[in-house]
Amino acid sequence: MKALFIVLIFASIAIGFWQLAKIFGTTKNDQVATKKENNINGWMMLFLLAFVHGLLIYCMVAYGDVLLPNLSASTEGEGIDLLFKVTFGLILFVQFFTQILIFFFAFKYRGNIDRKATFYADSHKLEMIWTSIPAIVLTILVGFGIYTWDNVMDVSNQKDPIYIELYAKQFQWEARYAGTDNTLGEANVRNIKGINTMGVDMNDKNAQDDITVLHEMHLPKGRKVIFQYRSQDVLHSAYMPHFRAQMNCVPGMKTYFGFTPSVTTKEMRKNQDIIDKVQGINKIRAQKSKELEAQGEDSLEPYTFDYLLLCNKICGSSHYNMQMKIVVEEEADFNKWLSQQKTLASKIN
Amino acid sequence: MSHHKQTFVTKYIFSTDHKMIAKQYLITGIIMGVIGGFMSMLFRLQLAYPEQHFTILEAFLGKGGEGGQMTPDMYMGLVTIHGTIMVFFVLTAGLSGTFSNLLIPLQIGARDMASGFLNMISYWLFFLSSVIMVASIFVHTGMASAGWTIYPPLSALPQAMSGSGLGMDLWLISMAIFIAASLLGSLNYIVTILNLRTKGMKMTRLPLTIWAFLITAIIGLVSFPVLLSAALLLIFDRSFGTSFYLSDIFIQGEVLHYHGGSPILFEHLFWFLGHPEVYIILLPALGITSEVISTNARKPIFGYRAMIGSMMAIAFLSTIVWGHHMFVTGMNPFLGSVFTFTTLLIAIPSAVKAFNYITTLWKGNIQFNVAMLFSIGMVSVFISGGLTGLILGDSALDINVHDTLFVVAHFHLVMGVSSLLGMFAGVYHWFPKMFGRMMNKKLGYIHFWLTIIAAYGVFFPMHFTGLAGLPRRYFSNTAFPLFDDLAPINVVITWFALLGGFAQLIFLGNFFISAFYGRIAIKNPWRANTLEWTAPVEHIHGNWHGDIPEVHRWAYDYSKVDENGNAYEQDFAPQDMPIRAGEEEF
Numbered sequence: 001m002k003a004l005f006i007v008l009i010f011a012s013i014a015i016g017f018w019q020l021a022k023i024f025g026t027t028k029n030d031q032v033a034t035k036k037e038n039n040i041n042g043w044m045m046l047f048l049l050a051f052v053h054g055l056l057i058y059c060m061v062a063y064g065d066v067l068l069p070n071l072s073a074s075t076e077g078e079g080i081d082l083l084f085k086v087t088f089g090l091i092l093f094v095q096f097f098t099q100i101l102i103f104f105f106a107f108k109y110r111g112n113i114d115r116k117a118t119f120y121a122d123s124h125k126l127e128m129i130w131t132s133i134p135a136i137v138l139t140i141l142v143g144f145g146i147y148t149w150d151n152v153m154d155v156s157n158q159k160d161p162i163y164i165e166l167y168a169k170q171f172q173w174e175a176r177y178a179g180t181d182n183t184l185g186e187a188n189v190r191n192i193k194g195i196n197t198m199g200v201d202m203n204d205k206n207a208q209d210d211i212t213v214l215h216e217m218h219l220p221k222g223r224k225v226i227f228q229y230r231s232q233d234v235l236h237s238a239y240m241p242h243f244r245a246q247m248n249c250v251p252g253m254k255t256y257f258g259f260t261p262s263v264t265t266k267e268m269r270k271n272q273d274i275i276d277k278v279q280g281i282n283k284i285r286a287q288k289s290k291e292l293e294a295q296g297e298d299s300l301e302p303y304t305f306d307y308l309l310l311c312n313k314i315c316g317s318s319h320y321n322m323q324m325k326i327v328v329e330e331e332a333d334f335n336k337w338l339s340q341q342k343t344l345a346s347k348i349n
Numbered sequence: 350m351s352h353h354k355q356t357f358v359t360k361y362i363f364s365t366d367h368k369m370i371a372k373q374y375l376i377t378g379i380i381m382g383v384i385g386g387f388m389s390m391l392f393r394l395q396l397a398y399p400e401q402h403f404t405i406l407e408a409f410l411g412k413g414g415e416g417g418q419m420t421p422d423m424y425m426g427l428v429t430i431h432g433t434i435m436v437f438f439v440l441t442a443g444l445s446g447t448f449s450n451l452l453i454p455l456q457i458g459a460r461d462m463a464s465g466f467l468n469m470i471s472y473w474l475f476f477l478s479s480v481i482m483v484a485s486i487f488v489h490t491g492m493a494s495a496g497w498t499i500y501p502p503l504s505a506l507p508q509a510m511s512g513s514g515l516g517m518d519l520w521l522i523s524m525a526i527f528i529a530a531s532l533l534g535s536l537n538y539i540v541t542i543l544n545l546r547t548k549g550m551k552m553t554r555l556p557l558t559i560w561a562f563l564i565t566a567i568i569g570l571v572s573f574p575v576l577l578s579a580a581l582l583l584i585f586d587r588s589f590g591t592s593f594y595l596s597d598i599f600i601q602g603e604v605l606h607y608h609g610g611s612p613i614l615f616e617h618l619f620w621f622l623g624h625p626e627v628y629i630i631l632l633p634a635l636g637i638t639s640e641v642i643s644t645n646a647r648k649p650i651f652g653y654r655a656m657i658g659s660m661m662a663i664a665f666l667s668t669i670v671w672g673h674h675m676f677v678t679g680m681n682p683f684l685g686s687v688f689t690f691t692t693l694l695i696a697i698p699s700a701v702k703a704f705n706y707i708t709t710l711w712k713g714n715i716q717f718n719v720a721m722l723f724s725i726g727m728v729s730v731f732i733s734g735g736l737t738g739l740i741l742g743d744s745a746l747d748i749n750v751h752d753t754l755f756v757v758a759h760f761h762l763v764m765g766v767s768s769l770l771g772m773f774a775g776v777y778h779w780f781p782k783m784f785g786r787m788m789n790k791k792l793g794y795i796h797f798w799l800t801i802i803a804a805y806g807v808f809f810p811m812h813f814t815g816l817a818g819l820p821r822r823y824f825s826n827t828a829f830p831l832f833d834d835l836a837p838i839n840v841v842i843t844w845f846a847l848l849g850g851f852a853q854l855i856f857l858g859n860f861f862i863s864a865f866y867g868r869i870a871i872k873n874p875w876r877a878n879t880l881e882w883t884a885p886v887e888h889i890h891g892n893w894h895g896d897i898p899e900v901h902r903w904a905y906d907y908s909k910v911d912e913n914g915n916a917y918e919q920d921f922a923p924q925d926m927p928i929r930a931g932e933e934e935f
Contacts, residue, residue, distance in 0.1 A: 032645070032716040032875055037790075041717035044798065045725070051802065052729065055809050063813040066834045068749075080745050087746060091736045098703060098732050105710040106725050109646070110717065116916050117908040118712040121649040121935055126708065127701065134700040138693050141739065145693075146686045148745035153682035170509065170600070189599035199599070229679075233600040234503040235612055237677065237752060241818035244749045248678045250612055251502055252596025255679030280834045303830040310829070312752045312820040314496045315503060316510045317421045321828035 033111060042110030049103035053096065065280050068241055069273035073307065073328065074259035077244030079148045087141065152244075155258040161224040164217070166309070167198045168229070168236035168249040171318035173309055174198055175217045177338060179209030189232050189251075195347050199232070202345065211341045216325045217309065219261045220334035226258040239312035240326065242268070248313055261328045268328075269305050278305055363473075365465030368888050370472050371451035372783055375776070377479055378443020379860070383853075384483065385434035388427045390850045395419040397836075397843035399825040413491070424824040425494035426512050430486060432497030433520070435765065437527055438482065440630040442475050444772045445569075448633055449538050449562040451779060455881035456556050458547025458898060460891045463540040467533050474530035478523045485519035493520035496822060498619060501594040501612050505586050508600045517587070521580050528577045535566035535573075547880070549900035554924070556879050556904040557650060560657050561636025564664045565629050571668060572625040579618035586610070613678055620671035627764050628667045632660060634771025635702065635731075638724040640904075641774050642706060644877045645721035646713030647920055649905035649935070652705040659698035666695045676744040677751050685744040692742035696735075703732050714908070714920075718875070719793030723774035726801045727767050733805075734762025737812065752822075755815025758808045766804045773800075776860070781874050785886045786867030792859040796852055803849030810838050878904050878923045898925035902934055909935075 033041075072081050109117075155161075165176040165184050176198060178184045185207020191199040200207050219225055229238055231249035238257075239246045247257035268274055281303045289299035311322035329337070364370060391410070394403055395418075402417030413423030450468065454461050462468045486492045494512030495504035499520070507514040542555075542563045555563075582593040586607075594615045595607035643650040650656060672680060672688035706728045715721065737759045740746045750756065773796075780788045814835050819826055826832040826839075873882040880900070884892050906922035912931050928934055 033718045033721075037794075038715070038717050041722060041794070042715075048729075048801065052733070052805055055805055059809050059813050063810070063817075063838060066817045066838070067813065068816065068818050077749075080749060083743070084740070084746055084749075087739050087743065091739060095733060095736055098707065099729060101707045102710065102725065102729050102732075105707065105713075106715060109710060109713045109715050111647075111715050115714055116920065117647040117714040119649060119908050119910055120651065120708075120712065121905065122652055122654070126704075127652055127655050130704040131697060131701055134697050138696055141743070142690050142693050145689050145743040145745050149682065149685055149689065149743075152745060152748065153685065189597045190604050192599050192604070233598055234506070234509050235500050239752075239818075239820065241749060246677045246748050246751055250679055251598050252609075252611060253613070253679060257677075277834065281830060284833050284836060285830070300830075303833065305831075308829070308831060310818075310820060313500075314425065314822045317425070319425075320421065320823040320825055323829065 035111075035113060038111035042107045045103045045106040045110075049099060049107075052099055052103075056095070065273075065276045067273075069268070069271055069277070071263060071268070071271050071273065072242075072244055073261060073263045073268060074243040074245065075262045076152045076259045078262075079151055080244045083144055083148045086144070090137070090141070152259075153257075155226050155256050158224045158226065158258065161226045161258065162220070163226050163228065164219075165198075165228045165230065166217075166238050166249065167232070168238065168311065168315075168322075169232040170234065170316050171311070171322040172214070173217075173238075173311075173322065173324040175213050175324070176200070176344070177211040177213070177341070178206075179211055179343065181206060181209055184228060185210050187230065192232070196344065198230075198344075200344055202348065208343070208345050210344050211338065212344045212347070213341055216327060218327045218329060218334055218337045220331040221261050221264050221328055223331060224258055224260045226256060229255045229257070234315050235313045236311050236315050236322070237313035239310045240307065241310070242307050246312060264328045264330060265305075265307060265326075266329075268307070274305050278303060363469060365461070365469045366888070366890060367450045367454050367462050367465070367468060368783070368892075370468055371447050373472050374442060374446035374450060374475070375783070377476060378439050378447060379857070381434050381438040381479055381483075382443065383857070385431050385439060386850060386853060388431040388434075390847060392419070392424055392427045392431070393843040393846045395424060395824070397840045399827055419824070421824040422491055422494060422511060425496075425510070425822065426486075426492040426516070428822060429494045429496055429499075429512070430482070430492050433493075433524075434482065436497060436626065436630070437524070438479055440765070440768050440772070441531065441626070442527070444768060444775075445562070445565055445629065445633045446472070446475065446534060447772075448558070448637060448775050448779070449534065449566070451783060452558055452881060453538055453541050453562060454545070455782070455884060455892060456559050456879050456904075457542060457545060457550055458880050458900065459541060459545035460893075460897070462537050463545060464537055467537050471530045471533035471537065474526050474533065478527035478530060481519055481523035481526065485516050485523065488515045488519065490514040490516060492516040498623070499583070500619075501583060501586065501615050502598055505583060505595060506598070506600060506605075518584075521584050521587075524580055525577060525584075528573045528580075531569055531573050535569040538562055538566040539570070547897045547900055550924075553654075554900055554903045557639035557653070557656055558633075558636040558879075561632045561639075561660060564660050565632045568625045568632075568664050568667060569629050572622040572629075575618055576622035579615055579622075582618075583615065613675070613680065616675050616678055617671070620674045621668075623674065624671040625664075625667045627760075628663055630764050630768045631731075631771075632663070634727060634768040634775075635660070637771050637775040637778070638706070638727050640877075640879070641720045641724040641778050642709055642728075643905050643907065644778075644875055645716040645718060645724075646709055647716065647907045648709055648713045649907055650705070651708040652701070653903070653905065655701055656705055659701045662698040663695060666691060666698070670695065670742075673742050673744070673747070676747045689742065689744045693739065695742075696739065699735055703728065703735075718777070719788070719790060719797060720774045720778035720875075722794070722797045723770045723777065726797065726804075727770040727774060730762055730770060730801075730804060731767040734759055734764070734767060734808070738763065749818075750815060752820055753815035754811050754819050754821050757821045758811035758815060761811075762804070762808045766808065770800070770804075773797075773856070778875065779881075780860075780863065780867075781870030781886070782881055782884075784864045784867070785870055785888070786863055786865075787870050787874065788863040788867060789859050792855055796856045796859065799848060799852035799855070803845045803852060806845030807842050807849060810842050814838055814842075873923075876921050878906060878921050880924055883923060883925055900924045901927045906935065 163178040167174040183206040185204040186201040229249040236249040307326035309324040406414035491512040585591040592607040592610035673692045
């Protein structure tokens with residue numbers, strides 16, 4: 001029965017091909033394009049214009065809620081956000097303008113047997129216009145961009161920063177606070193032993209008061225935090241999207257990035273963008289929970305907002321689940337939390 | 350031209366004829382495209398429906414899709430090989446290999462490539478590398494899965510992921526052979542264009558396709574050897590215990606002996622090819638588009654010299670912008686500023702090209718055949734995708750979108766989809782030249798309209814998942830409740846992707862049936878000016894019976910008027926037509 005079925009399928013495919021082949025061999029459609037084809041496709045160009053712009057507008061409206069909040073959680077991120085808005089505005093303008101020109105011209109000048117094309121091959125004036133206008137706009141954009149970049153990346157000469165090391169490995173983050181001396185002790189993977197999972201050099205006097213934590217990292221509001229990044233195995237990338245912060249963790253090398261947290265976790269939970277996003281997420285989770293319950297499985301917990309550290313450089317099988325929770329709080333609360341954590345030295349002894 | 354006796358083997362397999370080699374490149378490229386494209390369908394299913402079971406996954410992926418669900422390792426392998434195949438095997442060899450081989454001798458008026466033998470070697474090396482790449486998919490420990498950029502140490506250490514075992518070895522060997530093939534091809538293209546032009550074919554009369562192939566070959570020659578050296582050093586690190594890229598590594602409970610190397614070195618070497626590679630892919634597509642748009646708008650391409658100038662500017666700049674892939678690697682921030690500057694400069698020649706295309710459409714008499722539709726779509730997608738480069742090329746903005754799906758959406762539009770559309774335009778336009786038959790137009794129209802809608806439908810929403818902070822190469826985003834609300838967007842993207850995949854089946858059917866049963870083509874079906882349309886429809890060794898035609902004008906005399914402003918009877922003037930009485934050469 002099954003064999004017969006397969007034979008029938010192949011037979012019908014063969015007949016289909018044979019029929020198609022006959023059509024291919026006889027259809028007289030090899031003139032460049034008929035009047036009808038020019039008309040239909042010309043009008044379709046207008047449809048495509050509407051589709052491209054409509055889709056873009058739809059995405060901006062419908063997906064507005066899922067984006068990162070407008071409010072940057074770090075002071076340095078504000079500069080980045082401003083630059084982003086300016087650039088994105090420019091992109092939208094040019095996108096709308098040029099796509100309209102392309103598809104409208106394609107529609108308007110669709111082929112017509114009674115008309116001849118205009119022989120127009122060059123114009124220095126026009127070429128000058130569309131070389132110099134982008135050049136001017138880009139000069140401004142480059143200047144603005146480099147200014148913002150320098151502000152973000154410069155971690156020298158900071159007033160009273162705190163130093164934290166972020167340590168990456170397959171597939172976990174660890175953090176190390178510099179302690180009372182505010183200096184991180186030296187470290188190398190060759191020192192890794194037992195509980196000293198970050199390879200801190202315990203002979204270094206700066207390392208004695210270093211505090212290590214897993215799973216959850218706290219940051220004080222309003223103080224510059226300078227991160228030192230290390231990795232023990234492969235490349236990772238420490239991505240903290242709400243703070244507009246990202247830096248790769250490179251084995252054999254230290255990298256640096258700094259920012260000043262400006263919004264505590266509690267404050268961020270009250271931000272309207274976040275409230276909207278959390279609501280949207282919980283709607284989806286509630287629906288999923290119903291399905292899960294119907295199958296006799298546990299339902300999902302409702303989601304509350306937290307800052308996150310994600311891995312953003314492909315690092316192996318569990319790359320998609322390498323995360324750490326970040327809590328931003330007032331400095332007093334932060335100090336209290338930190339004083340409750342144990343130093344690495346005390347854990348080892 | 351002496352005519353050798355040709356056996357089946359010398360005619361169809363080890364052929365030294367550029368037209369046959371072009372067809373070999375195209376067919377190999379299409380087969381690789383089917384493999385690479387099909388992989389993307391599979392992982393799009395996973396991304397849209399991470400919790401569902403699909404028998405199709407188990408059927409195709411075996412152990413990697415046990416019970417109908419994809420494993421993370423399989424996902425990484427699929428995205429890696431999808432990227433590699435699409436970038437190198439389809440859009441580099443499939444696109445440039447096909448059209449450089451087909452068009453260079455025919456459009457410059459040469460009997461064949463400068464060295465037909467090297468040309469044959471080049472194809473067969475490419476074929477060998479394709480076979481090895483496809484074979485690597487089936488190795489027991491899994492295919493290479495460190496991403497198409499294969500950054501060490503992940504790609505260097507089999508302990509780090511199982512795909513970095515034999516799969517990675519085969520990947521590296523395949524790429525080394527591929528690069529050799531590409532270099533042989535490039536040398537041949539350059540030498541042929543510079544030396545074998547027919548009488549009257551000055552450099553300033555070359556069609557823009559040839560200019561694009563020439564500049565592409567030059568960038569390839571400059572940058573591909575650097576990737577080869579990067580790959581060789583990685584082979585050394587993997588197999589001979591050197592430490593070029595590795596240092597201070599502790600993995601699976603032991604410290605490895607590597608000392609003093611840096612993965613950043615690999616990134617520099619990789620992207621020194623990697624960025625020019627974008628233009629190696631894009632320029633031939635832009636060249637094809639220039640030719641097709643001019644022919645079918647029945648107008649000269651606007652700003653011929655500016656087009657060449659901007660291609661040269663793009664080529665030059667492309668070799669000094671690689672650092673924009675590395676803004677957040679820990680590279681000196683000052684370098685970040687320099688690379689931001691050079692990167693954003695590329696927007697200027699790109700803008701010139703875009704506006705020149707638009708002006709070419711203006712006041713044309715546009716013939717919407719299938720190739721023309723794909724070309725217009727290409728220009729549209731090139732702009733849509735290129736504009737977001739202003740965000741990614743700006744170091745300060747790159748911090749927060751680096752390695753997110755925003756990047757994926759950007760480069761798929763600007764180099765993936767737009768080059769693919771350019772390639773389709775080329776296939777539809779030169780199909781009669783390749784196979785002596787016409788493709789079916791109605792199926793072509795359906796193919797175009799489904800493809801363009803699917804392309805935008807996939808990649809516009811994808812930008813927004815990236816702006817929401819979703820990293821690329823995540824097997825699933827269910828580990829983060831933060832991303833739960835992106836699930837519906839992922840479903841939309843996947844359905845558009847499936848639509849796009851379906852549309853390519855129409856193309857495949859049309860292509861292969863037309864190649865055997867299509868209507869016999871006439872000599873110059875598009876009423877075009879370039880020399881290849883003066884050659885006979887049937888393929889002969891040496892391209893032209895008798896003498897090679899002599900060239901008297903540039904390739905874009907469409908709808909020209911005489912000194913009194915009157916139109917000529919025929920709205921095109923082939924390059925071999927002598928200047929008419931009272932006509933001025935442009």
